[in-house]
Amino acid sequence: MCAEKKMPRFLAVSIILFGFWLLLSWHFDPLHLTLGLISSLLIAYLSSDLLISEEEIGFSPRKVFSFILYSIYLAYNIVLANLDVAYRVLHPRMPIDPQIVEFKTKLRSDVGRTILANSITLTPGTISVDVRGDVFYVHALSEKSAEELLRGKMEGKLMRIFE
């Protein structure tokens, strides 16, 4: 890892940790601020490469905006997923037909893949079981939700943010 990449990462992690300290302590007197600053700098020095990995995620207003749009889209889908599961749970005959489908992803970055796997778990009728190389193994509650996933709408939205 090259040295000039380390410094911005160290600063970014310090700022994140210090913000989190402020959030949890909510005391703004000099003593608490100094303690928080010292401990966040120390932790960032020791473990900044754990929080942000080597790959770079370029921040641009367009990406942040599409990430916010994606969050709204995801929240809507989470509500749909829960109504779907509630319907299947409460239906007397339990209309489920489980199957495991394979889903090949084009996403390269780790963060993008993690978010995709989490989104698969939270959206209607699908739960991510395993990732081997490029292939996601997804457990689907019904054929319809499997087809919905294989259409790759969610992946397309994430591609715009992370690639």
Add this chain to the structure above:
Amino acid sequence: MLESIILDLISIGFMLTGTFFFITATIGLLRFPDLFTRLHATGKGDTLGAGLILIGLAIHAINAGMTSETVKILSICVFVFATSPVAAHAICRETYIKEGKHWVRGGKE
């Protein structure tokens, strides 16, 4: 005065909806046939249930004028949404690697 009553009603609404999703998740846990299908119910239901109850609490905290508590509750909400699907995925993955089979309608695979 009226505003505070409206905020109270909204927060109660959020908490009741959250409780509804918790209840369906629990019924699903009891009714569904195997681990994967049960995780469908709990992985989704618990996440949204906990999220909605926390949002209800945050609205209640705003109403009571507790800013720091509101921010903290909302950050708990973010962490629940980030970690709960990971936990469901971890349980699924272990079982799939160890057993490699799952319940299918009308027979075994």
